Amino acid sequence: MRPVLLAFTEIRRAKLRFGLLAGAVGLLVFLILFQQAVLGSLITSFVGAIREQSAEVLVFGAEARTNIAGSIVLPDQQRAVAAVDGVGALAPLGEGTFTLVAAGEDTDASIFGFQPGGPGEPTNVVEGRLPGGPGEAVASAEDRDAGFGIGETVTTAAGGVPLTIVGLTERSRYSAAPTLWVTFATYEDLRRAVNPDASAVLPSLLAVDPAPGTTPEALAAAIEARVDGVEARTRSQAAAQARGVAQVNQSFMVIIWLVRLVVLLVIGFFFVILTVQKQPSLTLLRAVGAPTGYLVGALGAQIAVVLGLGLILGVLVTAGALAGASAGLPLTISPGEVAFNAALVMVLGLAGSIVAVLRVARIDPVDAVQRPSLGGLA
């Protein structure tokens, strides 16, 4: 009998045992993939707007600690930043959360106000065009079915200012909410409509592009060195340092690695116990001529089957969960991430089985004649 056949015969006769293990591995794979999907989608939903805008450097009010929602840049600071050597272009960028009425429903939405033609424009417009004038907006394509499709009109719940959607962006949401981009003038109108007591509408950020010959990093450093009370970040730094992004990353990575550790332990302990239980039979097989490679091959086949079934189950459960989950944001995971995690689970599963493989490899056929249970003499 070939090692694979031996392995399959045993699995067929102990369906519950192997089924439980494959089920456990499947659920662990699901936990890893689902959390990877939540992590990726959360980050994109949190800071997609920062990544997908054209300014290479963003300037925050220092007390906001690179949190857009808490940032304003004062008029003096705007003038001081404009005067820094190496600034090529500069434009105000406003951000605020508004209650919008879309498709008859009240919805929280984040609205960015940018200067057309200046730094800070949305870069990932996949359909339609950028807003050209007052009352026009581009919206996140992820929310098109929630009343943000091209040609639809949404209004602010307070003040009733209408906005017509003229374009759609992808992966450009902010703060896990529908995200709209309007001209800065429209943004000012919205702010004043929502709060008639507003004394001024200041930009949340300054969107800055470096002059030719200046790198974004050098420009950010120069702005921080010359202007008091502001923090300047390159686009990628601003996305990585946005409020909560580092904590979300750390938390999820701790969870995902703990689950990976459990995969290693569960696979490892199952096959070690199984090997210890089968030790007399395996010893007998060795004594009647089965080479070590044959037994290790059978064990390897069983590990592969369990891991394979676990991975298939995990991917299927993840696909179902992602389709039906209501985490408040569109959850997706790329095939690359699935493949990476599947490969890592395989490696961890195989690493966990090393102890069992070594035990099988160390079986001494002579034991067969020394064990009373096998008819030998103690």
Next chain:
Amino acid sequence: MKLAVRELVRKPGRFAVAGTALVVLTMLMLFLGGLLDGLYLGSTGVLRSQSAELLVFSSDARSSLVRSRISPEVRAEVAATPGVAAVSGLGVALVGGTVPGEQDVADIAVVGYEEPTDGIPAPPPSGEGWADRSLERSGVEPGDVLGLGPARVPVRVAGWVEDANYLQQGGLWVEPGTWREVLASARPDSTLAEGTFQALAVTVDPGADPEAVASAIDDATGGATGTLTRQAAVLSLPGIKEQNSTFASIIGVTAFVAGLVIALFFSLLTLERTGMYAVLKAIGASTRQIFTGVVVQAVAVAVISFVFGAVVVHLVSPVLVSALPFQLLPSRTATTLVLLVITAVIGSAVSLRRVVRIDPASAIG
């Protein structure tokens, strides 16, 4: 049962593998639970610390404090609604604040309020504030003068309050004038006129039904307000419901995996001991006695693993607290233990079928 306990004491190594997996699963559940509690408590303290039963927002604010505006006229309508005993104004400003002797700016939620609540004393004099104790981690001490917002509005810390944060920013509770000044300087576009608040905390008459009073308030204001019970207002904060359900399901799946690990381990162990159990049955032991032994071992392994896992999490929690919104409550630790014990009992029950099927006659051949 004695036999089961003796085996555990004499051969603990036999249970080490399953125990180690359960220690890691315990750590995972406690870490997830601590993170969930930290996120929930750190975001909702301002609303939970209200003693009033109802919170009134403007209807276009979708229960968001920072977007809500209640004018003095609407407040008068609310106060005149039958069933309303008392009304007080509430508002927050999310700002950065300088701390004396510290390089980093602290994230502060400046809370303007009019009346004392559970755990929050009466508003301090103008220019002073009660700080949430979590701000201690940012170097804040009583007596410090913090500089709030870009205008560095000075506010002296009068003393500590507990569990009074908002959206992960340290609560600093001040009288309405100070809050209005900070709000106007930090967000000129959110400036509110004298007498206008973001929300109202409404205490209902003794014996009145809060839900009915809430509807009456919204009717009285002609739909200008959206009135929620305190708990509903907490749950309507952005992301709170989704956060709770996502974490709860991940914790549930983790507990299920722990159950599978226990089921797997004890079914293997039972298989290994089929001969021994047959002998025990042959000399008079009942299925119930043998199965009780299996359950006792499963529960003991789960409890001991839990203790190890909980100790590790408690030891590393100071590090976690400094980097993450992590807060491990005694109630979370207790519910995780109960969950694990239940899981252990259910998991070990998988072996019952095998124990029942053991034939005492097989002991003699």
